[in-house]
Structures are given as C-alpha cells and as structure tokens.
Amino acid sequence: MHIEIDEISKQFGTTAALHPVSLSLPSGALVALLGPSGSGKTTLLRILGGLEFPTSGRVLFDGQDATGLSVQERRAGFVFQSYALFRHMTVFDNIAYGLNARPRASRPTKAEIARRVTKLLDLIQLPDIGARYPSQLSGGQRQRVALARALAIEPRMMLLDEPFGALDAKVRKELRQGLRDIHDTTGLTSVFVTHDQEEAMELADLVVVMSMGRIEQIGKPQDIRARPATAFVRDFISA
Amino acid sequence: MSDAVTLKFRSATEETPLARWVAIGIAVAGIAVLVFAPLLAVFAEALTRGVGAAIASLANRDAQSAIKLTLIIAAISVPLNAAFGIAAAWFITKFDFRGKAFLITLIDLPFSVSPVVAGLCIVLMFGTNSLVGGWLVASGYPIVFALPGIVLATMFVTFPFVARELIPVMIEQGRAEEEAALTLGASGWRTFRTVTLPNIRWALLYGVLLCNARAMGEFGAVAVVSGKIRGQTATMPITIEMLYNEYLSVAAFSLAALLTLLALVTLLLKTALELRHADQLAATHRA
C-alpha cells in the first residue's frame, strides 16, 4: 500500500513534536525513520498507526484520505518498542488475539486460527513456543512473537518502533535479516524507527532522516551516504 | 587428597542467623499479641456458656436481621465501589489531564475524614431538614435512618480501597498492551475485558476483599446515619455494640465472632485463589 503523509504536524501542549512534514512511501518499500532521540520518529509512526492524531495535515493510504480512520480501521501491524506482548496469555493466544477479535462474521474458525498461528510460528522460526508465556522468552524471541502477532491480522502495512532497540548487538544483526526476509515474503509497505544509522542504511530501501520534528533528508541509503543534504545529516551518518 | 576447605558464602542481602531469628521472633510475637490473642479472646468470650448458647444468641430475631442487613449492604456497596474504583483508576492512569494530583488526593479523602463526620455529612445532605431529604421523605424514599443512607455511608468510607490498589498497578503497566490490542482490531470494550482486566485482577481481588471487610465492619459512619433501629437499621457492628452495652456479652461476642469469621473467610478465599493460580502468577509476574 502506498502511504502519503501530507503536511502532518503534531503539537503536545506547547512542544511541537512534528513541524509540518510531508512524505511519500512507495508501495512495498521498507522504510527507515532515522534520527536522534526526541526527533519525532515515534510520534510520526503512531500517527500512521492511528494511535495519535495529528494537529494538522492528512494521511493518505493508496490515495484515500485515512486521517479520520480509527486505529482499528487502519489495520496496521504495529510492533511496539517494548513489544507489549499480553503477559497473561500464551504465545499462541497472543498471536491469535487479532483473529479472535474480529467480528463473528469474518472470524476464522478455531481450526483455521490454529493453522494460521502455527504457520506464523514457523515463519518466525520458533515453531515450539506456542504454549509459553512471554516472560519465559528471550528478548529476541519476544520481538519475533510481536512481529508474528502483528502479521496475524493480515495488515495493510507494518509499523515497527525500534524493533531491535532492546537487543544486544549480535541478536540485532540476526534479526535484521529476519525482518528483511519477512518483508520480502509479505511484500507489505513497512516503516521502522531506529536511531542506529548503520541499521537504517543496511536494511532499508528508503531512509528518512529526522531531527527536531523535521525531515532533513529522504533518499536511498547510498544517495544519503553520497550526498548528505544538510550538515546535520552528514554528522549523523558519519557518527 | 587435599584438605577440604569449606567456605561459607552469604549473599549480600542475607543477615546473620541471630539477626534473622530476632527479627522473625519480634514479628511473630507482635502478630501473636496484637492480632491472634484478641481474636482468640473474642471466640473464647463467645463460647463461655457453650456452643449452644452462642448459636442460640445468633438465632435471635434482631441478630438475624443484623446479619442479613450487613450482608445486603456489602452485596450492594462492594460491587458498586469495585466498578467506581476501576473507572477512577482507569481514568487517572490512562489519561493526562490537569488536576490529576488533586483527584488522587480526593480519592483518599474518605481515609482522612473521620467516618463520624462522613455520616454527619450524609445526614446534613439527605436528612428530613434538608431540601433533598425532605422531598425524598415526603415521596416515601427516606435516605437517612434507612438502607440507602447506610449504603451511601458505607460506600463513602470504603471508596478508596479498590482505586488505591489499582492505581499503582495500572501506572506500572502503562498503556502499551492496550494500544497493542487496539491496533490488532479489538474494540475498546474488548480491550478492557481481555487485556486491562486480566492484568489487574489480583490487585482488584485484593482491593475488593479489603473493601468487603471494611464494608461489613464499618461502625462510625453507619452509626450516625442508621439511627440504630433494632431489627431494621442496626448492622452487625452496631448490634454488637448495643448488645455489649446491655451486658449481653455472649450475644455480643457471638455476633463479633461471626463477623470475624466472615472476614477470615474472605482472606482464606484469597489465599485459595492465589494457590490455585500460583503457576500462572509466577509466569506473569516475572520480567
């Protein structure tokens, strides 16, 4: 799905988290929102997911105005920074949650739900952990379960807030490729937030560099490396 | 073979055996003197003339009416306060607004106001001499010296218990899990039912039990609004006091023992639930 962000701004009381920003994300792209802490990355992601509403501006999905769509109607697969797995449910029930939440008419049968959950567990290469609780998983496993849970709703796009933020360097590297693979198999437009420029450059098709609520540069990783648009971008990517 | 050198390691938070035993001893002695001894005394006093006399005194009409009234009051005020407590805690923890700190203080107000004063407030507001009260009495719905007044007084006094238990738990848990449920397509109500409520259930249970114990035991506020009409508005604690003042000690202590048993039953219930769900508790409370 093609995502268009049109002059979106967000004000929290007196702080401007986002100055009007505009952005066009081509269908099927893996996009990185890159910037230092407080630059407005999470805010922009939450606005896309419908968890936050912009002070002004519009969001368009495939050319349709989606600004007024509720969080449920957006059908975004959201992966939270701390994963936000339901701690009182097993991994299986976590992944099945979105399917069980569907209205009766469009809810798959129990057997069908089980089949899909099993398939997703295979996709994240953790076929045997369905009966465990989130507290019994490692950080990397939790991250992948969060990914599977988001994918289960057959989302229109994937939104990931620092998907590797809480993991050590080695696991990060492994999971990076995992995310790339899953993105390539699903073909979903995916936006992930990071403040790690190496991660953004290595993984993304398109990198959006942000600073203090503004977009500094949008481009392919190699273009941003070759021609940083501002002094900020040059400093940030060489850091 | 070398000489075995036994090294004893003690973790940093561990005390010497002596200190540990002294601490445990003080705690046990304190509980024994302050909690168990008085409780035993109540039961002993109730049984001075034998089990038969104690049971007979409970079968008395006024005693029966008091027991029924106390159970009715708990059955009305505890669920209502649980609902209000959940709503208040939810509102306070899930939204940012001005005057939040003030609202939290306001929830604590019943703890700091003397129950007698709370009772007087209700009498002032709903008594026959007040505007509202006069009209209600005239239309046949008296509040003061009747069940509604006692329920109001009980609810006022026990309001903080549930909210107090829930607020810290809900603050600690944050909003992320609920937001996740919403992004997965769940409605607000479904999110509340399947994510919020299960996450707070232990705190809720504990708050409800405390609330219930206090609702059944409340004396001061109820004494003011009930008018202490024997067989009509006299709750168990009120009846106990009246019997005691009339030197009917077996009757007074039998009723007191029953009130104590009701409280103990709720505590046992909680312990049983905790034991039954111990594995799940352990799984969900780690990390």
Ligand SMILES: Nc1ncnc2c1ncn2[C@@H]1O[C@H](COP(=O)(O)OP(=O)(O)OP(=O)(O)O)[C@@H](O)[C@H]1O
């Ligand atoms: N709910 C909120 N209330 C008030 N201010 C907020 C809120 N959320 C974000 N902000 C402010 O908006 C700005 C952008 O925050 P945002 O969370 O989008 O940054 P970020 O780029 O995701 O940072 P990080 O890398 O630290 O997660 C910050 O100045 C932050 O303080």
Ligand SMILES: [Mg+2]
């Ligand atoms: Mg952030």
